[in-house]
Amino acid sequence: MFYQLKITRKGTKPPVWRRCTVAADVTFANMAAMLEKLVQYPSGSLYEIEFFQKKVQIRENGDGEAKNNFTLLNAGKTETAELMDSEKWFTFRQYGADKEAPEYRVDIEKKDEGTAEAPSIVKEVKGEDDPYWTEAPELGCTAAVETEAETAKASEDIAATVAAVEAAARAAKASEAATGSRRNPTVKDFLMSYRKEDLLSIAGELGLHCKGMNQEEIAAKVAAEVLKPEVMKASFLVADDQEVLAFEAAVQRKCFHVADDEWNTLEWLNDMGYIVSYSDDYAEVPAEVAAVYDQINTPEFRTLRSQVNWLKDCLIMVSYLYVSAPAKTVYEMFKQRKGFDIGYDSFIELYHTIPEKACICELAEDQLILKSALVNNIYKDIERRQGGRKFYIPSVDEILDYSENGYPTKSTSYQKLGRFLMDEMNVSEAVKDQVLFFIYKECSMDGRMSAIMENLNQKGIQFNDEQLEKFTKLIMEANNNTRMLEFRGYTPNEISGAVWPFATGKPHTAMPNSFVPTAMPMQPASARKIYPNDPCPCGSGKKYKKCCGRR
Numbered sequence: 001m002f003y004q005l006k007i008t009r010k011g012t013k014p015p016v017w018r019r020c021t022v023a024a025d026v027t028f029a030n031m032a033a034m035l036e037k038l039v040q041y042p043s044g045s046l047y048e049i050e051f052f053q054k055k056v057q058i059r060e061n062g063d064g065e066a067k068n069n070f071t072l073l074n075a076g077k078t079e080t081a082e083l084m085d086s087e088k089w090f091t092f093r094q095y096g097a098d099k100e101a102p103e104y105r106v107d108i109e110k111k112d113e114g115t116a117e118a119p120s121i122v123k124e125v126k127g128e129d130d131p132y133w134t135e136a137p138e139l140g141c142t143a144a145v146e147t148e149a150e151t152a153k154a155s156e157d158i159a160a161t162v163a164a165v166e167a168a169a170r171a172a173k174a175s176e177a178a179t180g181s182r183r184n185p186t187v188k189d190f191l192m193s194y195r196k197e198d199l200l201s202i203a204g205e206l207g208l209h210c211k212g213m214n215q216e217e218i219a220a221k222v223a224a225e226v227l228k229p230e231v232m233k234a235s236f237l238v239a240d241d242q243e244v245l246a247f248e249a250a251v252q253r254k255c256f257h258v259a260d261d262e263w264n265t266l267e268w269l270n271d272m273g274y275i276v277s278y279s280d281d282y283a284e285v286p287a288e289v290a291a292v293y294d295q296i297n298t299p300e301f302r303t304l305r306s307q308v309n310w311l312k313d314c315l316i317m318v319s320y321l322y323v324s325a326p327a328k329t330v331y332e333m334f335k336q337r338k339g340f341d342i343g344y345d346s347f348i349e350l351y352h353t354i355p356e357k358a359c360i361c362e363l364a365e366d367q368l369i370l371k372s373a374l375v376n377n378i379y380k381d382i383e384r385r386q387g388g389r390k391f392y393i394p395s396v397d398e399i400l401d402y403s404e405n406g407y408p409t410k411s412t413s414y415q416k417l418g419r420f421l422m423d424e425m426n427v428s429e430a431v432k433d434q435v436l437f438f439i440y441k442e443c444s445m446d447g448r449m450s451a452i453m454e455n456l457n458q459k460g461i462q463f464n465d466e467q468l469e470k471f472t473k474l475i476m477e478a479n480n481n482t483r484m485l486e487f488r489g490y491t492p493n494e495i496s497g498a499v500w501p502f503a504t505g506k507p508h509t510a511m512p513n514s515f516v517p518t519a520m521p522m523q524p525a526s527a528r529k530i531y532p533n534d535p536c537p538c539g540s541g542k543k544y545k546k547c548c549g550r551r
Contacts, residue, residue, distance in 0.1 A: 028075040034119040048095035187273035191219040313403040321489035392489030407440035
């Protein structure tokens with residue numbers, strides 16, 4: 001058995017790489033010894049193998065400490081099949097070496113039966129003036145070598161967009177004064193680190209047709225598209241203030257180390273190549289991206305972005321409180337905020353500026369309806385349950401709270417419940433927020449106490465008799481102060497004669513299970529990549545990274 005690998009030295013333009021065969025079904029210590037020969041690391045040097053997607057690092061004897069959230073494995077005790085049979089690529093680098101030491105991306109192209117000289121080089125591509133790989137190492141066979149000139153000649157038929165993107169990149173780099181503090185990536189270079197299947201997925205999201213193209217041509221076409229001002233506008237239009245400030249700070253910081261918590265506001269840029277991340281936890285905004293952003297970031301655009309984001313917050317409240325509401329009701333909600341008192345016609349125009357995939361509601365006959373509730377006309381069943389009740393108009397502070405946190409964090413009853421969970425049940429703040437988010441969804445949708453208790457059990461939260469009595473009182477109080485879907489945003493305390501079935505023992509008449517957003521039919525995850533800034537498929541109305549993506 002053997003693996004066929006493509007080993008590419010990171011940061012080389014055009015890419016410098018070797019296609020090789022290595023023995024399969026060995027330990028990672030054996031694999032590292034073969035890779036050292038193939039990339040000409042000094043014999044006996046410390047090494048590190050990193051499977052980024054699996055959050056695993058492998059070193060000789062498992063020495064040292066893994067970076068945050070990674071598992072460290074011993075190379076001599078870990079078989080290659082445990083990871084290389086399921087993963088597509090890994091990084092190979094010297095551990096604790098000088099920063100000038102080259103680092104490699106190793107793509108696992110195939111695993112095959114039979115025999116092959118291992119390690120051996122099947123083919124390589126390198127520059128004519130190359131500080132490494134000056135001659136083939138003593139391996140099993142001689143490599144087929146392409147010079148830089150031959151590679152360029154073979155690529156003459158790449159689409160015109162390639163030349164346009166690369167010309168823009170060169171111009172942007174030429175204008176960058178502080179080159180010593182940058183690594184100067186381009187969007188296309190970064191996209192070339194993706195697998196071809198992932199590139200095709202991104203291209204499909206952008207509506208690009210790439211049939212018959214090779215990986216470089218696809219990367220060039222995607223880069224050309226995402227650098228169009230109108231495409232960048234659509235991406236930044238739905239970014240919130242925190243995300244935009246983080247991006248603008250990243251432009252000024254040039255190449256910088258990214259703390260773990262910073263990715264909450266930066267990771268969405270990574271998907272489009274608007275920020276490039278490196279394996280050493282550094283990141284950089286390509287100069288060509290910064291140049292296009294400067295072009296689109298006009299005062300008019302900033303005003304429009306603020307209006308769009310406030311309208312999206314209001315639509316989130318539609319999903320929580322109504323599911324379906326007259327557009328004029330949402331307009332009343334929208335214009336409460338200071339500086340947002342625009343005309344109704346302008347409000348409707350503003351709705352139509354939201355990119356379709358970022359909008360959770362459909363406008364139909366002057367009615368804004370949660371898209372996930374259009375399935376099988378579920379919203380009509382909900383409207384029948386709601387009857388002719390008035391629509392509660394939440395305050396600006398309420399809207400911002402629900403949009404950011406997913407439940408009413410400023411509600412006194414929910415704060416009491418949160419303190420009980422942290423002080424008496426010893427749960428962390430993160431788990432407390434998850435529990436309260438779940439409780440709110442169950443209460444607001446006339447859910448079941450059994451579902452709440454099951455959720456607590458899954459998190460290992462167990463009550464004694466005294467704690468259960470306290471919890472029951474607190475959750476009843478929280479329920480009676482929860483803005484409910486059935487009451488179009490009013491609480492049971494605000495509705496005369498409202499009774500909670502949990503407390504009375506009366507027959508429970510909850511909303512049908514098909515209503516609950518988490519149970520609504522949705523597109524299979526494999527069919528469409530969900531980006532951090534996309535609306536969460538669960539139907540909560542929040543961004544994926546702030547909802548199910550966080551949990």
